[in-house]
Structure formats: C-alpha cells, structure tokens
Amino acid sequence: MDKVFTRPNSLRDAETHYCAGCGHGIVHRLVAEVIDEMGLRERTIGIAPVGCAVLAYDYWNFDVTEAAHGRTPAVATGIKRVLPDRLVFTYQGDGDLAAIGTAETVHAANRGEDISIIFVNNGVYGMTGGQMAPTTLLEQKTATTPTGRDLKRDGAPLKISEMLAVLDGAVYIERTSVHSPAGVNKTKKAIERSFQTQMDKKGFSMVEIISPCPTYWGLTPRESLKWIEERIFKTYPLGVIKGK
Amino acid sequence: MKRDRILMCGNEACGEGAVIAGCRFYAGYPITPQNELTAYMAKRMLELGGTFIQAESELAAINMVFGASVAGARAMTSSSSPGISLKQEGISYIAGCGLPAVIVNVMRGGPGLGNIAPSQADYFQATRGGGHGDYRTIVLAPASVQEVVELTRDAFGLADEYRMPVMVLSDGMLGQMMEPVDLVAANKAEVGKRSVEKPWALTGCKDREPNMIRSLLLKSGALEDWNNELQARYKTIEEKEVRYEALHEDESDLIIIGYGTCGRIAKSCVERARDEGLSVGMIRPITLWPFPKDIVRKAAEKAKAILVVEMSSGQMIEDVQLAIGERCKIEFYGRPGGAVPEEDVIFEKIRTLVSG
Ligand SMILES: Cc1ncc(C[n+]2csc(CCOP(=O)(O)OP(=O)(O)O)c2C)c(N)n1
Numbered sequence: 001m002d003k004v005f006t007r008p009n010s011l012r013d014a015e016t017h018y019c020a021g022c023g024h025g026i027v028h029r030l031v032a033e034v035i036d037e038m039g040l041r042e043r044t045i046g047i048a049p050v051g052c053a054v055l056a057y058d059y060w061n062f063d064v065t066e067a068a069h070g071r072t073p074a075v076a077t078g079i080k081r082v083l084p085d086r087l088v089f090t091y092q093g094d095g096d097l098a099a100i101g102t103a104e105t106v107h108a109a110n111r112g113e114d115i116s117i118i119f120v121n122n123g124v125y126g127m128t129g130g131q132m133a134p135t136t137l138l139e140q141k142t143a144t145t146p147t148g149r150d151l152k153r154d155g156a157p158l159k160i161s162e163m164l165a166v167l168d169g170a171v172y173i174e175r176t177s178v179h180s181p182a183g184v185n186k187t188k189k190a191i192e193r194s195f196q197t198q199m200d201k202k203g204f205s206m207v208e209i210i211s212p213c214p215t216y217w218g219l220t221p222r223e224s225l226k227w228i229e230e231r232i233f234k235t236y237p238l239g240v241i242k243g244k
Numbered sequence: 245m246k247r248d249r250i251l252m253c254g255n256e257a258c259g260e261g262a263v264i265a266g267c268r269f270y271a272g273y274p275i276t277p278q279n280e281l282t283a284y285m286a287k288r289m290l291e292l293g294g295t296f297i298q299a300e301s302e303l304a305a306i307n308m309v310f311g312a313s314v315a316g317a318r319a320m321t322s323s324s325s326p327g328i329s330l331k332q333e334g335i336s337y338i339a340g341c342g343l344p345a346v347i348v349n350v351m352r353g354g355p356g357l358g359n360i361a362p363s364q365a366d367y368f369q370a371t372r373g374g375g376h377g378d379y380r381t382i383v384l385a386p387a388s389v390q391e392v393v394e395l396t397r398d399a400f401g402l403a404d405e406y407r408m409p410v411m412v413l414s415d416g417m418l419g420q421m422m423e424p425v426d427l428v429a430a431n432k433a434e435v436g437k438r439s440v441e442k443p444w445a446l447t448g449c450k451d452r453e454p455n456m457i458r459s460l461l462l463k464s465g466a467l468e469d470w471n472n473e474l475q476a477r478y479k480t481i482e483e484k485e486v487r488y489e490a491l492h493e494d495e496s497d498l499i500i501i502g503y504g505t506c507g508r509i510a511k512s513c514v515e516r517a518r519d520e521g522l523s524v525g526m527i528r529p530i531t532l533w534p535f536p537k538d539i540v541r542k543a544a545e546k547a548k549a550i551l552v553v554e555m556s557s558g559q560m561i562e563d564v565q566l567a568i569g570e571r572c573k574i575e576f577y578g579r580p581g582g583a584v585p586e587e588d589v590i591f592e593k594i595r596t597l598v599s600g
Contacts, residue, residue, distance in 0.1 A: 042450035045315070048458075057456045063446040065314045066458040068337045071307035074299070078311020078319070079446065081295040082269060086448050104307070107300040 008032040010041045012061045021221025023211025024053050026178045027120055030188045031091070032060060034195055044087040045079050047072050051093035052126040070101025073108035076115045087195055089116040094135040095125045098160040105160065109204045112169030116194040117206040119161075122213040123232065130216030134158035137235055142216065157235050161208045165242040172197045172205035172243035175236060179212065179228040186238075197243075205243075210236060248428045254418040255280035257389045257425050258348055259288055261396030262320050264431055267346070268294030269319040271308035273301055275327045276360045277416035278350035282322065302327040306334030306347070313343040314457055316445030318400050322348035324416070325366050326357060328374075335409050336375030339474075340459030342444075344403035347381075348396070348412045350419040353582030361582030362416035362505060367559035370413050371533040378471050380478050382410040382485065383532040385503040387511075389423035393430045395530070402485065404440040406477055413532060415555065417505045417584055486538070487530035492518070493543040496525030498598050501540065501564055502553040503529045505584060510553055513591050522598050532560070537567035544568035549597055551575045553585055 007013065010032035018025050035041050041062050048056040050069035057064035067075040072090040080088040097105050097119050108115065124142055125131040131144040135157050139148040149157075164170045172194060176187040187209055194205040210232055212224035219227055252260065259281050262270070270285040282298070289296035295312070299305035305321045312319035323331060328349045338345045351366050353359040370383045382402050384395040392414060399410040446455050461467040489507070491514050493499055500510040507528030517524035527543060529536050544550060549572055552561040557580040564574060577593055579585050 043448040045446045045448065047311075054460060057458060061454055063449050063455050065311075065446055065456070066337075066341065066460060067310070068307060068333055071303060071310075071334070074304040074307035075311035075314065077297065077304075078269070078271070078308035078313070079315045080311075081297070081308075082312050082315035082317040083447060103300050104304050107304065111297075 008036040010035045010061050019215045021214040023178045028059050034191045040087045047076050047090040049092040049096040051096050070096050073104040077113050080115050091118045094121045094133040098134040098158050109164045109170040110167045112203040114198050116198050119208045120211045122211045124216040161241050169204050171203040173241045175208040175238050177210035179225045249424040249426050251422050252425045253422045254389045254392045256284045257392045258396045259284035261393040265397045265400035267318045267320050269312040269317045271297040271299045271305040272321050273299050273305050275324045277419050278322050278324045302330035306331040309345050313345050314446050316442045320346040324350045324352045325354050332375035336377050338409045339379035341457050342407045344407050345409050346399045351415040359582045363582050364555040383413050385413045385532050387508045390425050482534040486534050486536045488536040489528040492525030493527050497523040497548045499543045499547045500526040500551045506553045509587050535563045540567040544571040547572050549573045554578045
C-alpha cells in the first residue's frame, strides 16, 4: 500500500506543548513540509521567537537558534549576511514582530534583506497569559483589556503587513489563515512562495498567518474558527498585499 | 621601503585590530566619540568583501552580531556609553547562548546623555556583566593606540576560545588621539588570529545532526548546570588570562593604580617620581575582568598606601579594596565629569602621600 501521509523529515517526532486548537502546530508542520519539498533541510537556519513558539527548536529537525524578544529579524540579518545561500527564516508572534520588535521588522524589510518571516497573528500575547497584542481587535477582551480593547485608550489593531507593503525592500507579503483546510493549503503555498522569493534573492518577504488561540480568546477550538471568519477577517482581510 | 609605522587614531586602530583578527562582520549605530570606528569599518569591510551594516539601533546592531556569530563568523559591534546600555540585552543573550562576540565601548561621560568627553564611568557595567543574569565578559583596557590594535585583535581569539562576549573598554581620549602604530608587529602575534573550529555554528545540518542555540533552559536543573559550566569557564579565565603592566610594584611605599588613559598618566607620574627619588610604583590593569588581584595584593603587602586614579567617582577602587582588604591605606583621585586628570595634580598628590 502507498503511504499517503507521513511526518516530514524536517519535523521531529515530538509532542508539542501547544494548547488544543492552537494554530502554531499547523504552521510548524507547513514550514517543515515546504522545506522538505524544496529539498532545503540541510541548508536551512530557522530563528525561533520569544513567545509560545520559543520551543520550535525542539520540534523542527534542522538548525534553529533562539533570538531575544523582537530582535528576531536582526538576528536573521546577521545570519543571512554571513551565509547568503542558505534559507534563513524567522517565526514570530504579533507581540514579537509588531510591538517590541517593530523597528527590527521595519528596517529588515526596508533593507530588503533576503529573509522570510513567518508571522503568526493570533491577536494576543499567548505565552504571557493572553494580554492585549498590537493586533487585538477592538472590543476584544484580554487580560489587560478587561472591558475590551478601546480605540481611544488602546489604539486600533496594527496592520503591520499593510505598513510594510509600502516599503521598496519588501517584495512579497501575503495574509493567509489556518482556520480551514482551504486556508491551510493557501498558507502552505504562501510559505513556499516566500521561501522561493528568498532563494531567488529577490528580497524581503513575509507571510502573515491568522491563527487561533482558543485558550486566550475564551472560546472552544470550533468557536475560534468561527470567530476568525466572522470577526478577524473584517479587520484583517486575506490576500496578497504586496507582489500580486 | 615599506613603512612599518603609520599614524592612526585609536578608533581607527580598533577597526584595524579587528581586521587583523579576521573580523569581516561589523554592525553599529553612530554615536560620539566612536564615530571614526564605524566609518572605518564601513570602508574596510567594503574593501575586504566583508559585511558592514549601519543598524537602526544598538539593539539591532548587537543582535546582528549575535546572528553573525551564530553562523560562525568573527563579528564586532561598537558604541559609546548610552549605546552600550542598549546593547546589554544582547550581551546577556550572547553570554547565555555561549557565543563569541566582540563589543567595543569608547566611554563618554554619564549618567544619561552625560557629555561626549572621555570617561571611565562604565567600569561597573563592563566588569559586573552589565545585563541581566549570572555572567561575565572579559574586559580589555588599552592605554595607547598600539594597544588598542593589539587588544582588539586578541579579543577575537579570547571570545572564540571561551565562547563568550569580550569587551574592549576604551575612552573618548584613546579613541580620538593619534599615535604611530606598528601594524606589521600587530600582524605577527598569534592570539587574535588563532582560528578555532566551530562545530556548534548553525550553517545548515548537512552531514550532521541539527544544531541548536538557545539560552532558555526550562528542564529542572538544566540552567543551574549551564551556569555552573559558565562559572568553571570563568575560573579558568581568572587563572590564565590576567594581564597587567607593573613598575616597581614590589618595592615601593606608594602604588598608583589606574587603567586605560589613567594608567598612562600614572606611568608618567611614576617615572617623574623615581627621578626625584620618591618610592613610587604602579600597576595598570589591562584585563579589568579578570582583575589582576594577586599582583595588587602582593604590592599592598609592601606598600604603605595605594592611590587609585579613575575618570569616575570611584568604581575600580572597589576591586582594589576586594583584593587587598585591610593590608594598606587606599587613597582615591577621580574626575567624574568627563575631565581627564592632570599629571601635575596627581604628582602633587603623590608628593603629599609619600612625604606625609
Ligand atoms: C524583553 C522581554 N519582554 C517581555 C517578555 C515576556 N514575553 C514573552 S513572550 C511575550 C509576548 C508573546 O506574544 P506573541 O509574540 O504575540 O506570541 P504568542 O505567544 O502569542 O505566540 C512577552 C511579552 C520577554 N520574554 N522579554
């Protein structure tokens, strides 16, 4: 009998620490599948963020380093400049990428660094207990917005992908979602395009992936998928933002 | 005829020391009084096919160096005091991840924005780790432009050998000052150029198991084990890597202790005092960590007094106190506002102390 489904070589045989219904595990797997299919496992260096995905190096089966919270694109820049023919990607949450690391993100994009960013937008700070993230929706309740995010007090959800799209150095930016099988397939294609953009030395690219966090949204995994469709897409519509 | 000696300022000399050591990666952010170094590296990296990045901040610069080091390169960043404060996060991660890196601090007056004059007010920050956590950085303090070249060169060898951050602690005076430098001689020494295998570097896992670099150690006991390993490394460094310059330190009533620019002034004071028949010696620590405590302790056994001279309100004096305990009296002379002590003033102080 033909084997039709198996664990990618780029993924270790390990149990992840993620909560039920969390999107991180799906995205880890997609990254691993793309790397396998592109035959890049032995030429890949990944950078894990500070956030729920900090232990990504325990799950991926290729070279991975840690970076200080938000400094991820600066670390990627250093690695890529030393090893320009390797696949260098960061994997970051919304706090890491769009709050503490905003400057590093903007300037890596503006320099047109040949790196890929896998940006997992779950709308909260997962690791520290569900506080407001730059991407938290208006009226969304979190540990630090107990009555909901307020426009006047907390500002509006940050659209970092749209912000980066105006920079000349950023050549490909797409927002996808892992809330459905079709979304997962599209996300995989986007990751592949980002990695290919990098290997072709075309410049900076990023895939923003809307990803569920049932634990800190206070929803069941199934309700979380509905919340993504009904609420998140209104603020964060899917599609290619740069590089159509 | 090939000229062996050329005129350079300390900041440029620092860059050339790095080049001699094989450094081909530099990231930095402008700040006075170290701007000549950033500009020099911009030019030299271009000539040598290395990487120069003007980063968006010191935070980014130190993390680019982190990345370059992860990939196995000899990498350096530099700044002056306020920028070094920003780099502390990265230095702590470099120490925690066991990575080699060279950081140059051309010190200026503080706290806060302070001023842009020469200072030694970052001694505590440099020798006590500076960032969070239980770690050390080797701290090298040059006192001449030639020594800037040599110590920067050696910093890379030490960083690679012990897999840790090494800081070159210069100041605005040394950075700006021009002196003849013998690059041919600097090129001959081995320490900085010694190349070290880096099987731990992340280069892609071809023909080996994947490598991993991290400082997060959650498993019970893992962090304690790692910290104990670091401490063992630090102990070896304290035994093997202490450097200092000493003059008449074992036969004098008064010993002057100063490093960097102050060590240089101390040396001319000692020469003058000896000419006048005064019993004065000196010790100039070259490694501030590891501090040359044994020689300081020995000198204190014979001396009646020790005079510590610093361009601060007194920071290294605490290491002198720790080294000698109650063995002899300690005097202090410091200029904390970005001013350089005058030789005549120190010399008068010496006269009073020796005759008094
Ligand atoms: C300098 C610093 N500040 C704060 C923290 C605490 N911290 C760890 S993860 C995190 C936010 C993580 O949120 P996000 O990046 O959105 O990733 P997620 O956990 O949701 O995947 C924070 C604030 C830290 N580790 N370092």
